[in-house]
Amino acid sequence: MLSFIAKRLLSGILLLLVVTSGTFFLAHLAVGDPTPGLLGNSATAAQQDALRAKIGYDRPLLVQFWDWLTHAAAADFGTSWRSFQPVNDQLVQRVPVTLSVVVFATLLSAVIGVAVGIVCGLRPGGMLDRTLKLASVVLFALPGFWISLVLVTWFAINLKWFPAIGYVSPDQSVSGWLSSITLPSVSLALGAIVMVAEQLRNGFLQVTNQDFVRTLRARGLSGRRVTTHVLRNASPAALTVLALMFVGLLGGAIVVEIVFNLPGIGSLTQSASQIGDIPVLLGLTAVTVVFVVIVNFLLDLLLGWVNPKVRDR
Amino acid sequence: MTAAPFPTPLAPVKRISLLRRYLRRPLGVIALAVMLVIVAAALLAPWLAPFDPNFVQFTLTHAEPGNGHVLGGDSAGRDILSRLLYGAQTTLFGAVITCGAGLLLGVPAGVLAGYAGGTTDRLLSWISDALQSVPGMIVLLVVAAGTGQDFAVLMVALGIFLAPGYYRITRARALAVRKEPYIDAARVAGVTNVRIVRTHMMRAVYAPILVQTALTAGIAIGMQAGLQFLGIGSASTPSWGQMMNDGFQNMLTYPLILLWPSIALGVTIAALAFIGSTLADLVSVRSEQPSRRARVRVREALAAPAPTELSDRATSGTHEHRAEDSVLRVENLRVGYATQNGVKEVVRGVSLDAAPGEVLGIVGESGSGKTQTIFTVLDLLPTGGTAVADGIWVGGKEVGKLPPRERAALLGRSIGYVPQEPMSNLDPCYTVERQLVEPLRHVHGLSKTAARARAREVLVRVGITDPDRVLRSYPHQISGGMAQRVLIAGAVSGRPSLLVADEPTTALDVTVQAEVLELLRELQQEYGMTLVIVTHNFGVVADICDRVVVMKDGRIVETGPVDRIFNNAEQPYTAELISASLDDVEDRRQLDAAWAQGVPITLDRRAAHVGGEDDAR
Numbered sequence: 001m002l003s004f005i006a007k008r009l010l011s012g013i014l015l016l017l018v019v020t021s022g023t024f025f026l027a028h029l030a031v032g033d034p035t036p037g038l039l040g041n042s043a044t045a046a047q048q049d050a051l052r053a054k055i056g057y058d059r060p061l062l063v064q065f066w067d068w069l070t071h072a073a074a075a076d077f078g079t080s081w082r083s084f085q086p087v088n089d090q091l092v093q094r095v096p097v098t099l100s101v102v103v104f105a106t107l108l109s110a111v112i113g114v115a116v117g118i119v120c121g122l123r124p125g126g127m128l129d130r131t132l133k134l135a136s137v138v139l140f141a142l143p144g145f146w147i148s149l150v151l152v153t154w155f156a157i158n159l160k161w162f163p164a165i166g167y168v169s170p171d172q173s174v175s176g177w178l179s180s181i182t183l184p185s186v187s188l189a190l191g192a193i194v195m196v197a198e199q200l201r202n203g204f205l206q207v208t209n210q211d212f213v214r215t216l217r218a219r220g221l222s223g224r225r226v227t228t229h230v231l232r233n234a235s236p237a238a239l240t241v242l243a244l245m246f247v248g249l250l251g252g253a254i255v256v257e258i259v260f261n262l263p264g265i266g267s268l269t270q271s272a273s274q275i276g277d278i279p280v281l282l283g284l285t286a287v288t289v290v291f292v293v294i295v296n297f298l299l300d301l302l303l304g305w306v307n308p309k310v311r312d313r
Numbered sequence: 314m315t316a317a318p319f320p321t322p323l324a325p326v327k328r329i330s331l332l333r334r335y336l337r338r339p340l341g342v343i344a345l346a347v348m349l350v351i352v353a354a355a356l357l358a359p360w361l362a363p364f365d366p367n368f369v370q371f372t373l374t375h376a377e378p379g380n381g382h383v384l385g386g387d388s389a390g391r392d393i394l395s396r397l398l399y400g401a402q403t404t405l406f407g408a409v410i411t412c413g414a415g416l417l418l419g420v421p422a423g424v425l426a427g428y429a430g431g432t433t434d435r436l437l438s439w440i441s442d443a444l445q446s447v448p449g450m451i452v453l454l455v456v457a458a459g460t461g462q463d464f465a466v467l468m469v470a471l472g473i474f475l476a477p478g479y480y481r482i483t484r485a486r487a488l489a490v491r492k493e494p495y496i497d498a499a500r501v502a503g504v505t506n507v508r509i510v511r512t513h514m515m516r517a518v519y520a521p522i523l524v525q526t527a528l529t530a531g532i533a534i535g536m537q538a539g540l541q542f543l544g545i546g547s548a549s550t551p552s553w554g555q556m557m558n559d560g561f562q563n564m565l566t567y568p569l570i571l572l573w574p575s576i577a578l579g580v581t582i583a584a585l586a587f588i589g590s591t592l593a594d595l596v597s598v599r600s601e602q603p604s605r606r607a608r609v610r611v612r613e614a615l616a617a618p619a620p621t622e623l624s625d626r627a628t629s630g631t632h633e634h635r636a637e638d639s640v641l642r643v644e645n646l647r648v649g650y651a652t653q654n655g656v657k658e659v660v661r662g663v664s665l666d667a668a669p670g671e672v673l674g675i676v677g678e679s680g681s682g683k684t685q686t687i688f689t690v691l692d693l694l695p696t697g698g699t700a701v702a703d704g705i706w707v708g709g710k711e712v713g714k715l716p717p718r719e720r721a722a723l724l725g726r727s728i729g730y731v732p733q734e735p736m737s738n739l740d741p742c743y744t745v746e747r748q749l750v751e752p753l754r755h756v757h758g759l760s761k762t763a764a765r766a767r768a769r770e771v772l773v774r775v776g777i778t779d780p781d782r783v784l785r786s787y788p789h790q791i792s793g794g795m796a797q798r799v800l801i802a803g804a805v806s807g808r809p810s811l812l813v814a815d816e817p818t819t820a821l822d823v824t825v826q827a828e829v830l831e832l833l834r835e836l837q838q839e840y841g842m843t844l845v846i847v848t849h850n851f852g853v854v855a856d857i858c859d860r861v862v863v864m865k866d867g868r869i870v871e872t873g874p875v876d877r878i879f880n881n882a883e884q885p886y887t888a889e890l891i892s893a894s895l896d897d898v899e900d901r902r903q904l905d906a907a908w909a910q911g912v913p914i915t916l917d918r919r920a921a922h923v924g925g926e927d928d929a930r
Contacts, residue, residue: 015443027455133590141528141586143535145542146578149561149571157565212739214693216748218732219803220725220756232742244445251450255539259561270543273454281455292446307742308787 022229077283111194121204136194148187165261203234341591355401362395411533414472419479427487449474527589628662630869641708677864735796739788770867794825851894
């Protein structure tokens with residue numbers, strides 16, 4: 001079990017290293033000389049040279065990379081090329097907002113997705129099952145921001161149940177915070193809910209047809225107890241999808257945040273992308289990938305716990 | 314007779330037949346028609362659009378529909394309909410680039426990984442997993458930081474992030490096809506690898522790739538619109554995402570501006586999603602549950618006294634004992650499944666019984682209906698199976714008409730079940746202890762310690778020498794013979810009066826087979842159980858049974874005491890089965906008899922020895 005954990009951790013760190021390094025070179029390749037974007041086209045050559053020296057862009061690329069990597073390893077993502085504020089400060093301000101929306105959406109997909117999946121798995125071909133099939137087809141493909149626009153017009157503007165835009169910090173008011181992240185989370189979660197439910201339902205049906213379920217029934221176990229066995233055997237696929245959804249939700253949150261005017265990483269990514277502020281973009285990439293690595297690690301632990309075969313491999 | 318889920322079919326589907334089958338699905342046809350209209354609108358935009366999409370007319374700013382502007386004007390005073398039509402061009406162009414990039418990267422990599430395996434496979438799979446762990450939207454915005462105006466580059470980047478979808482599906486298919494014998498045959502025949510990949514692999518993967526493309530196109534269009542909504546992309550090229558952003562800015566005052574592009578985007582994505590789901594339904598065998606109506610139809614056909622849908626109405630088999638004296642009695646049992654060609658009857662009017670302490674063998678080839686018969690006794694037919702009988706008696710009582718809950722209450726208490734395949738009949742997620750203790754606690758009401766003590770005791774009884782280690786183990790940590798002993802322990806731990814064993818030795822090593830059979834005989838005598846044993850092997854019958862029922866095609870062809878059947882089979886089919894079985898299995902009684910006479914046994918003398926032994930009795 002310990003070697004299993006160590007292996008998974010190592011693989012996560014490797015992923016983090018590869019993705020951030022890749023993004024570093026990709027960003028430099030895409031942006032090229034950042035000074036026109038940062039200063040505007042009217043800046044003089046002298047002004048541009050001064051900025052290049054200030055942000056260290058005049059050094060060789062590999063030196064810049066090593067500099068960034070060693071600092072990033074100590075959780076220091078440098079300073080913004082635009083505002084010269086530490087990237088860390090901006091991340092500390094913004095990441096919690098995005099994370100609360102994404103985590104809330106993930107919880108919603110887990111709880112509702114599992115519940116719907118079980119009901120459909122127990123009664124395949126029933127009303128809910130057929131509805132799920134239709135809903136999963138459409139909801140999975142529709143982008144979160146499209147759904148969020150529909151929800152905003154409907155619930156926030158027409159019915160006025162939720163605030164249309166803005167964010168309330170949980171320090172100010174917990175209920176205000178919840179109501180400010182409900183609509184964004186729901187818009188993000190709808191697609192994930194149907195995916196988790198569909199996956200669990202299919203796994204459920206597959207496991208139900210396996211031999212050991214008949215044997216458990218033949219021992220006289222009640223339907224509820226047999227269902228527990230089936231659920232545990234069917235859960236790995238649904239858990240994997242849930243972890244994949246988390247990655248998707250992080251990306252989707254960027255656009256949804258703009259719709260709801262939430263001060264998360266969405267608008268920061270957008271503005272940094274428009275002016276070519278590479279340190280900010282790199283910091284954002286690193287932080288999101290760290291969260292993905294954490295979620296994947298938790299997933300591996302869960303999978304190992306659910307199915308002991310995985311541990312022994 | 315395992316009821317494992319159907320393996321996904323690998324047989325290549327002919328292009329023409331796939332299209333024809335697709336056109337039979339109304340939802341799919343509608344979705345395809347909608348998609349074709351959108352494609353046509355995009356291609357014909359220069360001719361269909363009434364205005365230049367970028368032409369600004371100040372009177373048209375925020376205009377309501379009318380005055381030749383069917384959908385009105387946007388916040389900059391441009392004709393919305395014209396922008397929608399040109400926007401469709403941008404959208405579809407982007408989707409084609411994205412899908413193309415995903416296909417070109419994912420499919421060859423998937424075929425390579427699945428076909429080559431080993432390090433190539435591990436490396437490519439790691440890359441694919443890594444790509445799926447990256448929040449694509451953020452990296453796309455990184456790419457857009459420098460190339461924001463060049464939408465094609467961005468769409469290629471998006472394609473790279475969606476390539477894992479193609480990779481996974483292709484790799485899985487290639488892996489499955491690689492293991493097919495016809496690929497080996499092709500290799501032996503000297504067909505080159507390149508050619509094998511081109512002909513066999515591509516044919517096997519093309520249908521799932523079509524499904525994946527419909528799905529990917531939908532996702533690509535959604536993400537593309539998201540990027541445009543964020544302001545990425547050329548301002549001079551009309552796009553739906555950009556139009557939605559314009560509408561979003563004026564959402565409260567001019568909601569119509571947001572409505573039109575939202576509808577266009579939603580309808581396009583939904584159409585693609587339904588095309589994909591219809592295709593997926595066609596290429597995958599998603600085992601659908603038979604409808605209630607279908608089940609009623611099967612039941613009526615089975616129960617009909619006169620020939621209607623099913624012609625054969627006669628019963629087969631006889632009863633030896635009075636109903637009240639028998640532990641098991643089945644009268645005129647029929648089992649059927651609904652198929653596309655009507656009702657398929659797999660058990661046809663079977664009658665049999667067994668007295669207390671009797672060992673009854675049910676013998677037949679696979680497909681003879683023997684396993685279906687005992688599943689009906691257990692009331693555990695696979696999904697879709699329907700059983701009808703004049704009577705099912707267990708322990709001298711009629712139970713066939715009892716509600717399912719009361720039938721289920723017999724299991725574990727009056728009836729024990731030993732399955733065929735030991736490994737697949739233990740839940741892989743739980744320890745042996747948990748699986749043995751759970752029924753004892755919750756079915757038989759034992760306390761936790763008492764249940765554990767009882768489980769340990771039964772394990773020792775079935776011949777497990779280190780019960781504590783086995784109790785702690787997960788199923789994959791014990792051997793097949795050990796697992797079968799665990800299953801037998803589970804079946805007898807509730808002290809049932811009837812033990813039903815379905816081919817209990819078939820999946821075991823030859824050396825273990827004799828031990829398990831011996832164990833069953835011992836337990837049967839010790840607990841005074843009635844044992845019904847299903848087998849295709851007359852060696853097993855000779856070894857352990859008192860009476861035997863021979864089944865063929867769902868009917869009983871012969872019933873009688875073992876000695877009589879071996880001596881003097883009435884049916885040629887029975888005689889054939891006996892000689893076929895005895896070719897490869899040693900029968901203990903023959904061996905004993907031969908040993909007693911001091912005659913070395915040879916293959917061709919075996920049949921005579923069975924008779925000789927009977928004469929000696």
